[in-house]
Amino acid sequence: xxxxxxxxxxxxxxxxxxxxxxxxxxxxxxFDSLEKVYGHxxxxxxxxxxxxxxxxxxxxxxxxxxxxxxxxxxEHLTEHRKLVDELMNCYKSLISDGHSEEIxxxxxxxxxxxxxxxxxxxxKKLAEFMKESxxxx
Numbered sequence: 001x002x003x004x005x006x007x008x009x010x011x012x013x014x015x016x017x018x019x020x021x022x023x024x025x026x027x028x029x030x031f032d033s034l035e036k037v038y039g040h041x042x043x044x045x046x047x048x049x050x051x052x053x054x055x056x057x058x059x060x061x062x063x064x065x066x067x068x069x070x071x072x073x074x075e076h077l078t079e080h081r082k083l084v085d086e087l088m089n090c091y092k093s094l095i096s097d098g099h100s101e102e103i104x105x106x107x108x109x110x111x112x113x114x115x116x117x118x119x120x121x122x123x124k125k126l127a128e129f130m131k132e133s134x135x136x137x
Contacts, residue, residue: 009119011127015064019057020119026053027111040099043107047091050111054083065126068135076122083118086110 005024010017030046058080065073090110094103 009116011119011124012131013127016061016123016127019060020123023050023053023057023115026050027115031108034104040094043094043099043103044091047087047094047107051084051087051091054080054087058084061123061126064130064135068130068133070126070129072122072125072129076126079118079122083110083114086114 005021009020011020026046026049030042033042033046062073062077062080064070065076070076087110090103090106093106097103
């Protein structure tokens with residue numbers, strides 16, 4: 001099951017949308033790879049990338065929120081921390097228990113469902129605030 005990018009996910013902020021598209025492309029490449037090579041190494045590599053990239057991306061969003069005085073900063077930040085914590089839990093499980101279909105399924109649900117819900121809710125709300133306030137990154 002791929003995480004499909006579509007126009008409904010566009011926030012209207014090119015910086016944020018570009019990073020979201022990159023994230024979706026990498027997630028899809030991971031799931032495509034799993035169809036060919038089911039393995040520990042590809043999942044470790046992907047989790048390392050995702051942890052690094054989401055921290056970079058969240059840093060971008062958080063900087064924009066701080067710079068422009070976004071009123072829901074704390075709530076949005078909490079959501080970011082939840083995803084990083086969940087990815088870290090998957091990583092720790094992978095290291096301690098080894099590769100399993102359960103971990104792959106946890107990642108699939110986390111990345112497909114959480115990411116889409118976050119973008120459609122929190123990120124669109126942020127982009128709308130920036131647009132209404134006359135800010136664009």
